[in-house]
Structures are given as structure tokens and as C-alpha cells.
Amino acid sequence: LAKTTQPISMDSYEGQEVNITCSHNNIATNDYITWYQQFPSQGPRFIIQGYKTKVTNEVASLFIPADRKSSTLSLPRVSLSDTAVYYCLVGDLPTGTASKLTFGTGTRLQVTL
Amino acid sequence: ETGVTQSPTHLIKTRGQQVTLRCSSQSGHNTVSWYQQALGQGPQFIFQYYREEENGRGNFPPRFSGLQFPNYSSELNVNALELDDSALYLCASSLAPQGNEKLFFGSGTQLSVL
Numbered sequence: 668l669a670k671t672t673q674p675i676s677m678d679s680y681e682g683q684e685v686n687i688t689c690s691h692n693n694i695a696t697n698d699y700i701t702w703y704q705q706f707p708s709q710g711p712r713f714i715i716q717g718y719k720t721k722v723t724n725e726v727a728s729l730f731i732p733a734d735r736k737s738s739t740l741s742l743p744r745v746s747l748s749d750t751a752v753y754y755c756l757v758g759d760l761p762t763g764t765a766s767k768l769t770f771g772t773g774t775r776l777q778v779t780l
Numbered sequence: 781e782t783g784v785t786q787s788p789t790h791l792i793k794t795r796g797q798q799v800t801l802r803c804s805s806q807s808g809h810n811t812v813s814w815y816q817q818a819l820g821q822g823p824q825f826i827f828q829y830y831r832e833e834e835n836g837r838g839n840f841p842p843r844f845s846g847l848q849f850p851n852y853s854s855e856l857n858v859n860a861l862e863l864d865d866s867a868l869y870l871c872a873s874s875l876a877p878q879g880n881e882k883l884f885f886g887s888g889t890q891l892s893v894l
Contacts, residue, residue, distance in 0.1 A: 699880040710784075710870045710885025711823065754822060758880075770815075770822030 689755030803871030
């Protein structure tokens with residue numbers, strides 16, 4: 668499974684756009700890129716997933732360049748409630764094989780007023 | 781809310797004891813994965829169950845074992861508890877075992893081993 672590298676922490680003010688970049692140089696052809704958000708004492712929560720180019724949903728956008736060796740999670744106009752740890756994961760395995768998705772240490776986003 | 785429930789929410793055990801953690805998966809999901817999350821770290825994959833069979837295992841010793849039942853709920857058993865087993869144990873259910881499937885996590889069981 669491809670390993671990922673993310674910044675350990677980021678700070679932002681409320682109302683700003685936040686971009687978190689993840690490097691995954693060894694991403695395989697079949698690998699998808701998935702981002703999760705985790706609040707203290709809770710399980711991670713799915714945010715967004717993509718394979719290439721750009722994906723947007725109601726909470727975030729995911730930008731993936733053509734070589735797919737990195738991806739950027741974009742959170743528009745963050746609020747205090749977006750303070751959390753964000754994980755970038757890559758991986759896909761053949762049918763019937765466990766999804767041993769590897770969580771790194773994530774990026775700790777702190778949003779302040 | 782993900783529809784995945786875990787019990788108990790907190791547990792205190794002493795070294796050498798055994799513990800059983802339980803997970804009820806989201807309706808329609810046949811796959812359950814268990815993760816261990818130490819303080820300040822990302823979740824580490826323990827194993828996965830798919831249709832009542834173990835479908836893959838991470839780098840954890842055999843004293844970590846599990847079960848999945850016909851209703852796709854699951855148990856994680858840990859024998860001979862060690863101090864380093866203190867962690868948040870997370871259960872995640874999904875529609876299928878593939879890596880691109882969305883994982884739905886419960887809120888976890890916080891285990892403290894004294």
C-alpha cells in the first residue's frame with residue numbers, strides 16, 4: 668500500500684480556506700485517495716474520495732493532479748467546528764482482500780477566531 | 781451518526797486479564813474492520829471480517845482475535861492484556877472489503893490497562 672505524507676499540523680482563522688496537501692509518491696494505478704476527519708474521542712468520519720482531477724461535495728473539494736502523486740483537500744471557509752485531525756489514505760486491493768487502509772499520523776487543523 | 785455502535789464506551793482492566801469489545805455494524809454492511817488507536821497516533825489496522833470470515837490481518841499478535849456473527853455484528857477479543865494495549869479501539873463497517881469502500885466508524889471503546 669502506498670504510504671502518505673502530510674503536514675503534522677496547520678493553523679487557520681475562521682472563515683479562511685484551508686488546503687491540506689498529501690504526498691503519495693508510490694500510488695498504484697488502482698488506488699483511490701480518501702480523506703477522513705476525526706474529532707477527539709470519536710471515530711474518523713469520511714469526507715471525500717477521488718481518483719483523478721477534481722471532486723467536490725457539500726463539505727470539501729479534492730484536487731488530484733495528473734500524476735496522482737499528491738492530492739489536496741480544500742475546506743472552504745472553515746469554522747471552529749472544523750478543528751480536527753485530517754487523514755489522507757490511499758489504497759485499493761483486489762476483490763476479497765482486506766482493505767488494510769493505512770492511517771498515518773494525520774494533520775491536526777486548529778481553527779481560531 | 782454512522783449507525784455503528786460499540787460497547788462498552790470505556791473499560792478498565794488489569795494486566796493479564798482478557799477483554800471482549802463489541803460492535804454493531806451499519807444496516808446492510810457485511811464487512812467489519814477493527815483498528816487500534818494509541819494516543820496521538822492514527823488508527824492501526826488489526827483485522828477485518830467479511831461474511832463471518834477473517835479477511836485480512838494487520839501486524840498484531842494472535843492474542844488479538846475476533847468473531848463476526850450472522851447479523852454481521854462483531855467482537856474483538858484480547859487475551860493476556862499488556863499495558864501497551866491501552867488505546868481507543870475502533871470498529872468500522874463497510875458495504876464491501878475493498879480499499880475504496882467508505883468506512884463508517886463507531887465512536888470506539890477506550891480501554892485502559894493498569
